[in-house]
Amino acid sequence: MIRPASRRSFLLGATGALGATVLGGCDRLGEMPWFKRTLKTGEDANLFVQRLLLTDTTLAPEYAESDISPFFKPNGTEDPPDKAYKALVKRKFAGFELAVGGLVEKPFKISLADLRKLPARTQITRHDCVEGWSCIGKWTGVPLSELLQRAVLKPNARYVVFHCADTMDQGEASGSLDAEDDGPAAEAPAASPNADMTKKAAGTEPAKGETDQQDAAPSGADADTTEPVRFYESVDLVDAYHPQTILAYEMNGNTLPVAHGAPLRLRLERNLGYKQAKYVMRIEVVESFAEIGDGKGGYWEDQGYAWYGGI
Amino acid sequence: MGPPATVVGLEGSSVPRTYLTRSAPEFGEIERRRWMFRHPLVIRVAHWLNALCLLVLLMSGLQIFNAHPALYWGKVSTFDTPLMSMASSEDDPPKGVTTVLGKSFDTTGFLGSSAGADGQPADRGFPSWATLPSEQDLTGGRSWHFFFAWAFVLNGLAYLLHGLLSGQLRFRLVPSRDQIRHFGASIREHLTLRFPQGDEAKRYNVIQKLTYVAVILVLLPVQVLAGLAMSPAMDAAAPFLLTMFGGRQSARTVHFIVANLLVLFVVVHVALVVLSGFWNNMRGMVTGWFVIERKVEPASASVQTGETT
Numbered sequence A: 001m002i003r004p005a006s007r008r009s010f011l012l013g014a015t016g017a018l019g020a021t022v023l024g025g026c027d028r029l030g031e032m033p034w035f036k037r038t039l040k041t042g043e044d045a046n047l048f049v050q051r052l053l054l055t056d057t058t059l060a061p062e063y064a065e066s067d068i069s070p071f072f073k074p075n076g077t078e079d080p081p082d083k084a085y086k087a088l089v090k091r092k093f094a095g096f097e098l099a100v101g102g103l104v105e106k107p108f109k110i111s112l113a114d115l116r117k118l119p120a121r122t123q124i125t126r127h128d129c130v131e132g133w134s135c136i137g138k139w140t141g142v143p144l145s146e147l148l149q150r151a152v153l154k155p156n157a158r159y160v161v162f163h164c165a166d167t168m169d170q171g172e173a174s175g176s177l178d179a180e181d182d183g184p185a186a187e188a189p190a191a192s193p194n195a196d197m198t199k200k201a202a203g204t205e206p207a208k209g210e211t212d213q214q215d216a217a218p219s220g221a222d223a224d225t226t227e228p229v230r231f232y233e234s235v236d237l238v239d240a241y242h243p244q245t246i247l248a249y250e251m252n253g254n255t256l257p258v259a260h261g262a263p264l265r266l267r268l269e270r271n272l273g274y275k276q277a278k279y280v281m282r283i284e285v286v287e288s289f290a291e292i293g294d295g296k297g298g299y300w301e302d303q304g305y306a307w308y309g310g311i
Numbered sequence B: 001m002g003p004p005a006t007v008v009g010l011e012g013s014s015v016p017r018t019y020l021t022r023s024a025p026e027f028g029e030i031e032r033r034r035w036m037f038r039h040p041l042v043i044r045v046a047h048w049l050n051a052l053c054l055l056v057l058l059m060s061g062l063q064i065f066n067a068h069p070a071l072y073w074g075k076v077s078t079f080d081t082p083l084m085s086m087a088s089s090e091d092d093p094p095k096g097v098t099t100v101l102g103k104s105f106d107t108t109g110f111l112g113s114s115a116g117a118d119g120q121p122a123d124r125g126f127p128s129w130a131t132l133p134s135e136q137d138l139t140g141g142r143s144w145h146f147f148f149a150w151a152f153v154l155n156g157l158a159y160l161l162h163g164l165l166s167g168q169l170r171f172r173l174v175p176s177r178d179q180i181r182h183f184g185a186s187i188r189e190h191l192t193l194r195f196p197q198g199d200e201a202k203r204y205n206v207i208q209k210l211t212y213v214a215v216i217l218v219l220l221p222v223q224v225l226a227g228l229a230m231s232p233a234m235d236a237a238a239p240f241l242l243t244m245f246g247g248r249q250s251a252r253t254v255h256f257i258v259a260n261l262l263v264l265f266v267v268v269h270v271a272l273v274v275l276s277g278f279w280n281n282m283r284g285m286v287t288g289w290f291v292i293e294r295k296v297e298p299a300s301a302s303v304q305t306g307e308t309t
Helices: A004-031 A033-053 A083-090 A112-117 A144-151 A184-191 A206-214 A221-226 B041-066 B138-166 B168-173 B177-181 B183-191 B198-202 B206-229 B232-237 B240-245 B248-275 B278-286 B298-305
Strands: A097-102 A108-111 A121-128 A134-143 A159-169 A229-236 A246-251 A265-267 A280-286 B020-023 B033-037 B084-088 B096-100 B103-106 B112-115 B121-124 B289-293
Touching: A004 A033, A004 B138, A033 B138, A033 B232, A083 A159, A097 A144, A108 A112, A108 A144, A112 A246, A121 A246, A121 B232, A134 A144, A144 A246, A144 A280, B041 B138, B041 B248, B041 B278, B084 B121, B138 B168, B138 B206, B168 B206, B177 B183, B177 B206, B183 B206, B198 B289, B206 B232, B206 B240, B206 B248, B232 B240, B240 B248, B248 B278, B278 B289
Parallel strands: A097 A280, B084 B112
Antiparallel strands: A097 A108, A121 A134, A134 A246, A159 A229, A159 A280, A246 A265, B020 B033, B033 B289, B084 B096, B096 B103, B096 B112, B112 B121
16 A cells, blocks of 8 residues: 555655646647647547538528628738739739639639629628637628539549739748839738737747748758748638638628738638638649648648648 | 445435445544545546646637737627737837726736747737747647647546446535535635535535536536637537627637636635645545544544444
8 A cells, every 4th residue: 555655755746747747848748740740639630520510511600781890800911012913903903814723624714704704602701710800791702613613623633722822931032022122011921921820939930940840851841942932722622612612702892802812812611711812813623732832731731720720 | 454344324415335434443543534435536537637638728728819819799809899908018128918898907027918938028918838838829729729628528528427327426516405404504614714524524515516516517518618619610510609609709708718717716626625635635536545534522423423333
């Protein structure tokens, strides 16, 4: 039988060790790859269970006109600094064509005017940011399923990737980016497109420091550091064909403003805001997103966010 | 080891089989100290796992809160009129300002602005020692939070299932009739920090039971539901979650308030553990064995239980 004295020292030791672990060791633990993977099983479970609970057509709640937020907070990139994008804005997206390609039988390009002629869906939905806030807005756009049906997916198609106009990290060679000196707006995305979502490492490049730690030496690392990283996102076919998944060109009854992703932004109503790509330029259907960016399926995913954004 | 273990019945309540007591070896001690097997293994493991989960959930939750340190009521965020917010001022060095229902407080060094990893003042809701990970890292906080949320829910379900099947839950949580009758006296005893001795110490007192009912059957389930109500996918699958809380931002506020209430519970819980015999309580929750101190007058003690040993 254990005597009280040894129990006492055991308890003291255990309490002390626990305290030390909690206060000091958790950060180091959280950086270890095996522990990171273990923690991520919680997010894998979120996807698994939520997919069980949702049918393919379960709709996100829709709201009344009176619920629309008077101020809808723009977040992430609010004014892409890229030269090509600025040129599009100047011409009010007159020459813009959305490209649909990848693993499809009939790749095509379509202008905004033609997109507006396709069947549209209007929905008043709540936008939930991963940071915690919510806004309600009215969106009108073309269902993504409409575009995918026209393109006819190949049998091995599994994900839809959205390539966007906005540069997030400039990389070392910034020549291809914004040549005109445009003041603070041009600098914003390079420093931190979204300070609250990005890990703050006391003034050092936040996003890159983290990815470097995660992947010791990814094969595409060299290419990433010399070329600007543009925003991209991906969804699987369940979300892609969901009735509320639209490429919106109108917000609250007006043409979609630049701050909210003009000319087209993805609405993915059963997901958090970071999945809902703005400034969508090109849609690519793929079997795997391992070769795109850092291979995690999206710009924020490459920074460590879960690919599944339903919670 | 003395006489074999005996099951001691309590007035007005049935005692599960695990509630064995055994007499101390020497006669002189018999009436004063009695060993009791109080906490079966499942409950002890569940208790410590729960403690770990709540600590991690709290600290990672504060990390997530820090990504947008403001609370609102209703469906959406009314950015200009939060219920509560934490921010840093433009001063040099910056001041931490916490605003609750329109009233502002200087909370420099704790809320709104506190020292970061480099020792310089950083704009953050809760300070780095209270969050997990310690530096600003929303995605890291979410990973911790979701993993331990699953652990917490599975552990809680195992505890409830075991408690229902073994009768422990009923014995621990449901006040017996005599306890309800002496409710007032029990409150007086509590306020004067006089802890029950003898047979009365073998069961939880009425305030303990009601507190555990409130925590286990109200606060913790509400906390889980409020957490789920913040998930856009859950809101599609179970729209009643939004009705229940009156909107996603209300649910987020409820989640924050309930977290505070749970912290309050833990503070009181730990304080009472210390005051009512720290080592005995700790031994009880680590090994299962708990010592019942009996009343000092030997004569009345034996009369009370009507037992001979």
